[in-house]
Amino acid sequence: MSQNTGPSRPSDCPPAGDGSRRAGGTPGSGRRLTVADVLALPVLAAGQPQVVTGVTRLDRPVRWVHITELTDPASFLKGGELVLTTGMPLPEDAAGIRRYVDELADIDAAALVIELVRRYHRPPDALVQACRARRLPLVTLARDVNFLEVTQLVHALILGNQTDAMRRTQRIHEAFTALTLRGGGPEEVVRAAAVMSGRTVVLENLVHQALICEPSGSTVEEVLTGWEERSRSAPPGDRTQTRGPEGWLVSPVEYQGERWGRVAMLPSPGTDAVGAAAAFSSEDVTVLERTAMALTIARLIHSTPWERTAHRSALRELTEQRHHSPEDARARFAALGLPTEGTVYRAVLADGGTFGDGAGLESRLSRELTALGRPALVGVLAPGRIGVLLALRPAQRWRPTVERLSRLVLGVDPGAVVSVGPEVTHLADAARSFRAADRVAEAALPGRPPPDGRSFHEQSDIGLRHLLYALRTDTRVQDFAERRLGPLLDHDSRHGTGLLTTLRHYLDAAGNKTTTARRGNLSRETVYQRLRTVERLLDCDLESGEQRTELHTALTALDVLRLG
Template sequence: MTENHQAPPPPPPDSGDRGGAAPGRPPTVADVLALPVLTAGQPQVVTGVSGLDQPVRWVHITELTDPASFLKGGELVLTTGMPLPEEPAGVRRYVDELADIGAAALVIELVRRYHRPPDALVHACRARGLPLVTLAKDVNFLEVTQVVHALILGNQAEVMRRTQRVHEAFTALTLRGAGPEDVVRAAAEMSGHTVVLENLVHQALVCEPSGHTVEVALTGWEQRSRATPPADRTAVSGPESWLVAPVEYQGERWGRAVMLPAPPGPGVTRSFGPEDVTVLERTAMALTIARLIHPTPWERVAHRNVLRDLVEQRHLSPADAEARVAALGLPTRDSRFVAVLTDVPREDDTTKAEALLSDDLRTKGVQALTGLLGPARLGILLSLRPDQPWRPVVEQLGRTALGVTPGAAVSVGGATTDLPEVARSFREAIRVAEATEPGRPLPAGRSYHERSDIGLRSLLFALRADTRIQDYAERRLGRLVDHDTAHGTDLLTTLRHYLDAAGNKTVAARHGGLSRETVYQRLRTIERLLDCDLESGGQRTELHVALTALDVLRAR
């Protein structure tokens, strides 16, 4: 029983007799059979349906008994059947030679010698998996060769043009000093595949998804990557059929670029074409050059980018964020996260502090991401065991920061077990940092500041740029300050001593080194100038807030 399959109907022609081959790739047997010049012969696929996706390199017309001696592989062989031997052994030899040389398919016209394919031919082609196609009507073989060869040559020219565009694009990236993110993004856009840059310990430093989400691309990355053997050149590797290319640095392998197959879907091919190989080869080359001209270690750059995305909540989904963080080697399951900020006095010290703190945490076995969040600000995301106290870790981190950059201020946010809540933890740390005056003494027994340290003065310091705070201080105390300036008095200090003493005039006099009578006189003058009643607890509170606001505004 033969496998009779009508060839697929031809697609609408786009120009002349061009078939369904995608631009830039060789036509397959199925593409050629869909050409009008062949569909006119009513082709039927008798055997080898699974081989219809084989590329056709050329078309060969033959009436010889040994056509294989003139072939190089990949040819679509056209024959009227006239040279076929009568005996089955000769037919098997004929088919074996075609299959051994790698012919793409055998097309036989059933017009002159045969009206049905010989059983021996069908059995021999089926045994070797060689596609056998019959034509029920007369076809002009010369016209077939002209059309198919024009299609092949046109695709080859398109491949050359596309390859040239790939080379030009990566050359332009290299000349403008593009970083790894730019290079990987360009590779994904040109190929239509997800592209990942990883280092030697299988940490995904850059991921540019195309067709995948970050979650799908990076979930379980280290285990999947370790199952994909390295290759000395660009090649398909591993159980998921990744296309991989080594990336070098100063003559040694540094990591690799990975192109993931397209996700399954209708009409989607998961195989890689020659252009994909070219794109990934040029990607690896551009990354090698970028590694030479960008001195900052790319692991550090990756940490910075992920931290900024977490702080600014730029991930598409919580699952994407978790996959990206885990792909950098930070535990995300059964972990407790703590956000820490380190503000250094001089911007020039930030990069040094970033490197030293990162190395110190790694040496102590603390899992963390460390990266710049601003010109003089470092962000640190600690990933701790759920039962591990975070205060000793942050205390040690604060002491290290002070040792590296004296005058550094370390602020910490609240702990959370939910990675998406890390942004909230960083916001809390930012509020603490904003409320911490430069040079402010550390709390007793601590090397860091936390939210519970924010008192009235700290709150007003954080809000000092708000014009409402400035207006309030000026409305309540401006006349008193103007009087002191105009008359050379120091009533503001007397008011401070009185308020600090909670309205006790005797204590205020002692603190100011004045007699009680002098204090009484000055307080009456203050009441007159400010139109207030200093015996009122509420008004004293308002003045105390205004005086504290004035102090932090002057501290700027």
């Protein structure tokens, strides 16, 4: 018996084992056994197998092995069998051979293996032509092979794989059941699906916006670029199946006839449409079906719509700069429907103590922007804080839109603060606009409305008082105010004098003593006397412009520190 470990083949054909390597894994690794796997087994390799036709179809799964010497073996087959024959029952005429092959192809036999030892020493031309016409893999064996040993070994592998597959399927069900019982949200569900399958999984809504994306082996940019167009080319279906030119495995997410979207599992990068259908295993189907079921349950028990969750997640990733690259961020937001071409961006923050979880106001702001026809993402960024990312055309007026949003916020919480960041031209810079809006919010003085009759705050509003208010928790500011004014405050406290008030009037009057006297309802002589006392207590020269500036800054800091 030959000691060859692989089949011989024509020089222009890949080895039969290539199908196994393309499909990944080895026999018994848990995936489906393929024709290439069986041909690579030592018991068959000893027969010097040669692939005559169907070399590109060696990744076909083998459901069973069938030995036959019948002229009509197809009547005993169900599909997926590897048919072994000595060639003895083949018809003599070409028409009979074509009928024999057609019957095998019609029931979807995995492959035909013929031994060239007893009746034939080369495959009949009619057999080769018929198998090539029906794309049925035809494999010849140059040496005698114990077919019974082949069936025993292959069937053991198949049954072992089936047992392993049952165990893995059980683990899949258990994992999703546990996830559902602990109330996992849609992001957890999609992430679990990607981890279990090792594939990219995307949840989209009915208008083909990618709401949640968990890439595997790809970047977000690669997965989501042109998402809507690509998704629309994969028409919806009523069950889990491969769809579209890219061969996505998709499953609808619905409840009692109401469809909310679908979840898609993408084939590995580089897989063509022909190979995509075979790329997914029964376990992938199980994972996706359980994903769709878990998403349905998550939708029922979590009141927040998917779109709101997606907007929140995207905005948090943006503000915290958790995107892997600017290109990923661009693809992510484009897949959510935000314009990314010919667009500028501006951040808006709403901070209030009575927003609750923010979901109600979040929805109202989103509806208002939709009514205005303004593309934007709206999401709760933290308790008591809602973020809005406006996408605007260059030179488009943004103030009326922000004014509408601000008045809506103040209608819910009159004490809320709405702040606006600067315009940025690139989505990757939007985090900078949010940071600037945050600084504006920190500097907004409580109880003091913005200037110019506006209801929102912007960077131009920040003066010395606002800046010091934003820095009020900095101990250096506190120390500065105490060092410069502490002795004066102590003197007023011990003696009941109003030297601090006199100093305030003096600084507000830009050093004019007459105006100081009038504002304090004091005589000029009293003012002179008090100012000399101030200079002595503070060891300063009030005629010095620099020292007056320091005292004015310290006094302003004291005021904002007292605001709390």
